Amino acid sequence: MKSPENLLKSFFAERIKGLVQSDIRRMSRECERLGGINLGQGICDQPVPDSVKEAAKSAIDRDRSIYSKFEGIDPLRERIAAKMADYNGIRCDPDREVVVTVGSTGGFVAACLAFVEPGDEVILFSPFYGYHRNILSLCEATLRFVTLHPPNWSFDPADLERSFTEKTAAVIINTPSNPCGKVFSRQELILIASLCQKHGALAITDEIYEYILYGEHRHVSIGSLPGMEERTITLSGFSKTYNMTGWRLGYAVGAAPLMEKIGLLNDLLYICAPTPLQHAVMAAFDLPPSYYDQLCADYARKLEMTCAACDEAGIRPLLPQGAYYLLADISGLGLSDDKEAANFLLGRAGVASVPGTSFYADPEDGRQQVRLCFAKQDGDLEEACRRLRGIRTARP
Ligand code: GLN
Numbered sequence: 001m002k003s004p005e006n007l008l009k010s011f012f013a014e015r016i017k018g019l020v021q022s023d024i025r026r027m028s029r030e031c032e033r034l035g036g037i038n039l040g041q042g043i044c045d046q047p048v049p050d051s052v053k054e055a056a057k058s059a060i061d062r063d064r065s066i067y068s069k070f071e072g073i074d075p076l077r078e079r080i081a082a083k084m085a086d087y088n089g090i091r092c093d094p095d096r097e098v099v100v101t102v103g104s105t106g107g108f109v110a111a112c113l114a115f116v117e118p119g120d121e122v123i124l125f126s127p128f129y130g131y132h133r134n135i136l137s138l139c140e141a142t143l144r145f146v147t148l149h150p151p152n153w154s155f156d157p158a159d160l161e162r163s164f165t166e167k168t169a170a171v172i173i174n175t176p177s178n179p180c181g182k183v184f185s186r187q188e189l190i191l192i193a194s195l196c197q198k199h200g201a202l203a204i205t206d207e208i209y210e211y212i213l214y215g216e217h218r219h220v221s222i223g224s225l226p227g228m229e230e231r232t233i234t235l236s237g238f239s240k241t242y243n244m245t246g247w248r249l250g251y252a253v254g255a256a257p258l259m260e261k262i263g264l265l266n267d268l269l270y271i272c273a274p275t276p277l278q279h280a281v282m283a284a285f286d287l288p289p290s291y292y293d294q295l296c297a298d299y300a301r302k303l304e305m306t307c308a309a310c311d312e313a314g315i316r317p318l319l320p321q322g323a324y325y326l327l328a329d330i331s332g333l334g335l336s337d338d339k340e341a342a343n344f345l346l347g348r349a350g351v352a353s354v355p356g357t358s359f360y361a362d363p364e365d366g367r368q369q370v371r372l373c374f375a376k377q378d379g380d381l382e383e384a385c386r387r388l389r390g391i392r393t394a395r396p
Contacts, residue, residue: 015138022130023358027342031352037376037384039306040342040352042178042325044375046243049287056280064279070267071259072100072251073278079285080251087210089224090234096256099263100278102270104208104237104250105131110265111204111233111252112139120169123201125155127327127359127366129178132206141169145361150318150327153182157191164199171196173205173222176212179359179371180327181320183217193225202258203232208250209323211241211292212299217321223253230255233262240324240375241295242284247277299324302374302381309385310372314392324375327356331368333391342370349387 027040071077074094081094092098101107108131116122118140124133126145136143144163146155164171171192175184184192196203203222210219223232237250250273252262266272306326307317316329330341338355345351356369374381 015140018137019134022134023342023354024130027346027352027354030346034346034350036346036350036352037380037387038352039372039374039376039381039384040354042240042245042373042375044240044243044245044324044373045380046375046377048242048244049284049291051283051286052242052244052280055283056277059276059279062279064276066275068100068272068275068278070272071098071263072273073275076100076278076282077251079282080253083285084234084253087219088207088221088234090221090229090253092253093256097253097259099252099259099266100273101235101237101250101252101262101266102273103239103248104206104235104252105135106248106266106270106273107233107235107237107250107252107262108132108204108206109135110262110269111235112136112141113265113269114261115202115204115233115258116141116169119167121165121167122169123160123163123171124361125172125174125177125182126361127177127180127356128172128361129174129206130358132172132174136172142167143361144168147361147365148177148180148182150180153177153180153321155188160191161195164195164201166199168199168201170202170204173203175205175207175219176209176217176320176322178209178323179325179354180318181214181323181325183213183321184220184222186220189220189222189225193222193228196231197227201231203228205232205234207234207236208240210236211295212324213296213322214300214303214320219322233258238281238284241292242281243375244281247274247281249273249277249281299374302376302378305381305385306372306374309388312389312392315370315388318369324373326372326374327359327369328353328372329368330356330370337367338370345370345388345391349391351384351387 077094077098122141239245314332353370356366357363360366
């Protein structure tokens with residue numbers, strides 16, 4: 001096409017003008033182009049449990065292929081409600097308070113469209129998951145950031161209190177968090193809950209990494225705290241726990257009047273989540289408790305391996321409490337910034353990471369960091385670690 005670039009740009013809606021491809025995606029493309037090992041994007045390329053794969057094949061063979069209700073198939077919502085009661089301490093009615101979404105991101109989009117007006121203030125902790133920030137920006141929210149401070153990723157309660165105003169529509173919680181792995185403590189969540197109640201705000205909480213926890217850290221859902229059942233949208237999904245990031249299956253849980261609106265938006269945006277996969281994923285609920293212990297043990301081992309390689313490479317790990325990412329301080333490499341470090345790690349060691357600035361409200365906070373994802377098969381992670389260890393000698 002020959003049209004001048006300015007003409008083409010004039011077609012863009014105002015709301016997408018600032019939007020660019022995420023560093024997560026950009027680094028994956030670069031990694032593929034250069035044939036590197038991808039510790040950038042949180043792909044989680046380990047096998048799906050066999051029983052779930054078998055159930056998927058069977059659902060396809062049985063032609064479970066047509067639209068489901070927009071809120072998802074009944075037996076899956078029942079299993080989700082049972083899990084919410086058992087694991088999250090949240091009682092919900094499977095008929096009116098659960099919606100199966102297209103990934104937890106699908107639930108997040110629906111929640112933001114339903115409950116955030118242009119100009120509303122929304123509180124986001126920094127570092128944040130960039131997709132949360134960008135979806136909120138698309139909804140024209142005014143963002144107020146609260147900084148999480150390493151090494152414990154704690155926040156200053158006064159800072160949080162100050163960020164609430166009469167315009168606050170919602171606070172976004174991501175626990176365990178991407179990218180820093182913070183697991184919000186019960187005490188912290190109680191404070192957030194009291195501020196939500198005081199200011200009439202909603203809590204939108206993305207708990208997709210809820211089963212991946214290290215050491216003594218335990219998962220607490222803000223939706224289980226007294227007074228929060230009416231004002232919390234809890235989002236989770238199957239992607240990370242069962243290694244199926246490409247299946248795009250998540251769910252949202254909350255009070256019936258709120259979920260009715262999320263259901264309507266889920267219908268409008270997606271019609272429903274993929275039906276054969278909804279049938280298949282029910283098998284995941286039959287996995288024994290040992291599956292989840294093994295998941296944590298495996299990730300703890302992978303984390304340790306990645307940290308040891310970072311140490312040897314002169315990169316300082318900033319320890320996560322959960323999830324499967326590691327923010328690491330690259331100042332020891334003596335490079336100018338995070339982008340140069342990510343390019344260096346990919347170019348010299350063939351290992352992709354994500355530049356730290358993409359996760360922070362103030363880019364300065366991430367200038368000397370990269371994010372590494374260790375949700376890889378052991379063989380690939382071992383090779384990536386071997387390459388990382390070798391960069392000491394490859395430094396410019
Ligand atoms: N949640 C994953 C990450 O942070 C994947 C996101 C994505 O593919 N855009 O890397």
